[in-house]
Amino acid sequence: MLAKTLGAAAVAVALLAAPGASAQAPAKGGTLNYAVQGDTSTLDCHAASSFSNIHYLAPHFSLLAKFDPKNYPKIVPDAAESWTVSDDGLAYTFKIRDGVKFHDGTTLTSKDVKATYERIWKPSPGVVSVRAALFQDLTGIETPDAKTVVFRIKAPNAAMLSQFASPWNCLYSAAKIEADPLFPTKTIMGTGPFVFVERVAGSHWIGKRFEDYFRPGLPYLDGFRAQAMGATAIVNALAGGQIQAEFRGFAPADAARLKNARGDQIEFAEGEWLAHFFFSFNTEKKPFDDIRVRRALTMAVDRWGGAAPMSRITFLKSVGGLMRPGSDMALRGDALTDLPGFSRDIKAAREEAKRLLKEAGVPNLSFKLTNRVTAPFIPLGLFLIDQWRQIGVTAEHNPLDTAQWLATRRSGNFEVVVDSQAEWNDDPSVQLNRFMSYDRSDANVSRYTDRKIDELYDRQKATLDRAERERLVVELQRHLIQQAYSGPGFWAGRNVALDSKVEGWVALPSHMLNQDLAEIWLKP
Secondary structure (H helix, E strand, C coil): CCCCECCHHHHCCCCECCCCCCCCCCCCCCEEEEEEECCCCCCCHHHCCCHHHHHHHHHHCCCCEEECCCCCCCEEECCEEEEEECCCCCEEEEEECCCCECCCCCECCHHHHHHHHHHHHCCCCCCCCCCHHHHCCEEEEEEEECCEEEEEECCCCCCHHHHHCCCCCCCCCHHHHHHCCCHHHCCCCCCCCEEEEEEECCCEEEEEECCCCCCCCCCCCCEEEEEEECHHHHHHHHHHCCCCEECCCCCHHHHHHHHHHHHHHEEEEEEEEEEEEEEEECCCCCCCCCHHHHHHHHHCCCHHHHHHHHHHHCCEEECCCCCCCCCCCCCCCHHHHCCCCCCCCHHHHHHHHHHHHHHCCCCCCEEEEEEECCCCHHHHHHHHHHHHHCCCCEEEEEEECHHHHHHHHHHCCCCEEEEEEECCCCCHHHHCHHHCCCCCCCCCCCCCCCHHHHHHHHHHHHCCCHHHHHHHHHHHHHHHHHHCCEEEEEEEEEEEEEECCEECCCECCCCCCCCCCCCCEECC
């Protein structure tokens, strides 16, 4: 049984050992029933950005490399068997394993890897690649033979290997995407441990064991059934034993209810979480093109006073900037508290916010706050509305289901949106990529152009000197918060609950990682 809490310092080198510490030999067979909050908005990993995408998709795909779930943040081979980096840091050469097959029986080759990464790096018209900016250093991809792929980059990149290990870089068939670049938006076919069987939108998603999976003896499960549910329904289903897992996390009250209902039939793992919940302004819409308005709205939010009550009703708990609090390059002390929105004197901050709104000509500002109908978005949205009411601002709450929320964010059809970021590691190139100018990052929800951000981002990425990189990352975060394109909110803590029969799964600080289900097994 497990009930373990990891401190901030331990997260970088340790992991959450969820049910799976059993000395019993893994048993084959059975179907894992788990829940996902909401339906997926896309079938295409390269276009996806939410846990409600990856928790359905990951079991069907493999990657070149991945984060080792048993030794995070170490990176290990997946479909690749090994890699080397040239002495000048400008070439990454991957060797592909023998016997990696797609679910249609064809063999994965370097041609498939090249086609996959070219689709991410420079997508053809109509293809959405939300992480294209991470691979803009590429100058070419070479395939000297069927088992070798060479990635060449124009300058050293401190984050390159972690970018190859992104859980979103699902490997696709070159033949399928050459015939139809939109094939991944319509059909699930990868080289992962489970073959796609069925999806009923808004209801469930079914996968079955891929008998030709390249990792010997895996997966253990016969299959899985992922059910789309709302937050309350998930708690009810876990409490009643209708499902066995939900791989994101629970608020304290829900975790307590589950423990009371199931006792030692349910287990928990707690730790820090690479999940930041905040709000973003659409700078293409007035008056949010005015820095005074954006600053006023972020200054009105009492983060220090709000953290404790929010942590009692949600899994939101920590105040910080744009890098995880406690991580190596996070803002600390005066570097944080002298920024808009982080003053300890909320009364003075709100008076300044009122002055800024009056100066901007919108003392009685009203707007629509777009939100997402999953935890903890709704409580955070209601908290923000109350905070803004205290400076005379009226925000109309507009909650949408996950698919609508994602589409609205992407289209720019909003004024202010409750937003989130949950990435797969702490590297600043990954964490801060979304904040580059809109013409460089499709993930830039606020749709601004700011070349100082681009310059600082490029400089931190290119330097291999740790101290200099940290200095640049601090400067970049401070500039972003001063410009108030987005308003930082709260960072989350992770508390995962699983049925005690679920073994072999390890929870990491990112709920995007280790979701292929390959090593999960069920105790008889």
